[in-house]
Amino acid sequence: VIWMTQSPSLLSASTGDRVIISCRMSQGISSYLAWYQQKPGKAPELLIYAASTLQSGVPSRFSGSGSGTDFTLTISCLQSEDFATYYCQQYYSFPYTFGQGTKLEIK
Amino acid sequence: EVQLVQSGAEVKKPGESLKISCKGSGYSFTSYWIGWVRQMPGKGLEWMGIIYPGDSDTRYSPSFQGQVTISADKSISTAYLQWSSLKASDTAMYYCARQGVRNGWFDPWGQGTLVTVSS
Numbered sequence: 001v002i003w004m005t006q007s008p009s010l011l012s013a014s015t016g017d018r019v020i021i022s023c024r025m026s027q028g029i030s031s032y033l034a035w036y037q038q039k040p041g042k043a044p045e046l047l048i049y050a051a052s053t054l055q056s057g058v059p060s061r062f063s064g065s066g067s068g069t070d071f072t073l074t075i076s077c078l079q080s081e082d083f084a085t086y087y088c089q090q091y092y093s094f095p096y097t098f099g100q101g102t103k104l105e106i107k
Numbered sequence: 108e109v110q111l112v113q114s115g116a117e118v119k120k121p122g123e124s125l126k127i128s129c130k131g132s133g134y135s136f137t138s139y140w141i142g143w144v145r146q147m148p149g150k151g152l153e154w155m156g157i158i159y160p161g162d163s164d165t166r167y168s169p170s171f172q173g174q175v176t177i178s179a180d181k182s183i184s185t186a187y188l189q190w191s192s193l194k195a196s197d198t199a200m201y202y203c204a205r206q207g208v209r210n211g212w213f214d215p216w217g218q219g220t221l222v223t224v225s226s
């Protein structure tokens with residue numbers, strides 16, 4: 001099983017800020033990583049796949065980078081609708097696993 | 108439009124059985140995997156397992172192997188998640204989601220089915 005460490009678990013920021021969320025793997029996964037956004041009471045939505053490819057319709061202020069064991073999700077210029085919980089997911093080997101989540105809250 | 112529509116909320120007693128469903132539309136149901144994800148109250152996402160409706164190939168997370176059964180009926184484009192004997196700890200929101208054949212990310216997701224197990 002590949003273990004994932006997502007940090008921070010809670011992030012306080014203001015509209016207009018740039019934030020970075022990290023996801024570290026227990027072993028290398030090449031670029032087999034996705035990022036999701038989940039708002040309260042809603043199903044998760046895909047933001048990024050293959051570590052850095054933006055899903056269609058996702059604003060360009062979201063970006064992903066990394067390969068191997070260390071990955072980041074960057075949101076530049078936070079908008080009010082970006083305050084949500086974010087999860088990474090590895091799909092390099094079964095069982096595919098999710099990070100613990102990062103709740104992004106308004107400071 | 109690709110869509111996954113899940114069955115409605117359930118309230119069950121410990122020891123009872125349950126089968127929840129996820130119906131796909133707007134795409135070839137037999138050409139994509141369907142996965143199930145658990146989210147316990149106030150907690151994160153847990154990958155449970157996936158099924159390929161084309162041939163019923165199924166993969167489980169070790170954490171859920173033997174605890175649930177994933178199945179599919181391709182004739183009606185529907186995947187299922189079932190329990191033979193529910194526990195209070197099965198109380199959670201369960202999501203289904205589509206996964207491509209050559210990739211492992213989930214998109215789109217169903218709206219979720221809330222399962223409450225209480226005596």
